[in-house]
Amino acid sequence: MKRKNGTIVRGAAAVGCAVLSAAPAWAQTPGSEVFADPLALLMRWLHILAAVVAIGGAFYLRFLVLPVAARQLGAEDFAKLRQALGERWRFFVHGAVALLLISGLYNYLAVTRVSHAGQPLYHMLFGIKFLLALIVFFVAEALVSSRGWSKGLRAQARLWLGLLLGVALLVILIAGVMKMMGTTAPVG
Numbered sequence: 001m002k003r004k005n006g007t008i009v010r011g012a013a014a015v016g017c018a019v020l021s022a023a024p025a026w027a028q029t030p031g032s033e034v035f036a037d038p039l040a041l042l043m044r045w046l047h048i049l050a051a052v053v054a055i056g057g058a059f060y061l062r063f064l065v066l067p068v069a070a071r072q073l074g075a076e077d078f079a080k081l082r083q084a085l086g087e088r089w090r091f092f093v094h095g096a097v098a099l100l101l102i103s104g105l106y107n108y109l110a111v112t113r114v115s116h117a118g119q120p121l122y123h124m125l126f127g128i129k130f131l132l133a134l135i136v137f138f139v140a141e142a143l144v145s146s147r148g149w150s151k152g153l154r155a156q157a158r159l160w161l162g163l164l165l166g167v168a169l170l171v172i173l174i175a176g177v178m179k180m181m182g183t184t185a186p187v188g
């Protein structure tokens, strides 16, 4: 048993060494510059993850939870469920808004503003995407707020969630166009 373990450890060490010694070779191939700025990569990951969780959650609420609950529950239980969901979903909304703003601003100001210098179309699309994202954030925060100012909006939650998803779809489509535009300066 001891001998077997020793063989496994030696095997793993050999594989580890091979990977490490191979690293410099692949690290010099075209495209590997993406790892030169780990913070930029982290921010991009956070941006995508926050968008997936927030928009996926809103979609699930709008097209599954709310319509099914409205059909299955009485008015009083439905109101209680909506209140409880709102209280829990609120933290995810706050977190996603903060992450999208921080990571999006970082990605733009530190990375893509430079790599798309001299490309007015890119910057115009960024401006439109940013304004649309602010609308999404406003509606999302209003729907999870417990304050009086957003009572009217909350009373028509399904309508506003639908609108939020429509605007978020535009944001994602614009992001796709921005991503596919060629850069004017190298990344990293």
Ligand code: HEM
Residues within 6 Å of the ligand: 044, 047, 048, 051, 055, 100, 101, 103, 104, 105, 107, 108, 112, 126, 129, 130, 133, 134, 136, 137, 168, 171, 172, 175, 176, 178, 179, 180
């Ligand atoms: C509803 C809110 C938002 C959603 C759903 C969203 C979604 C996305 C998605 C899916 C990408 C593509 C990521 C990739 O392919 O790597 C992206 C990229 C990006 N987003 Fe957002 N985003 C939102 C808000 C924001 C905000 C508030 C900002 C700026 C403050 C921002 C700035 C950016 C930038 C600069 C990129 C990179 C575009 C490129 O690849 O050239 N986003 N966003």
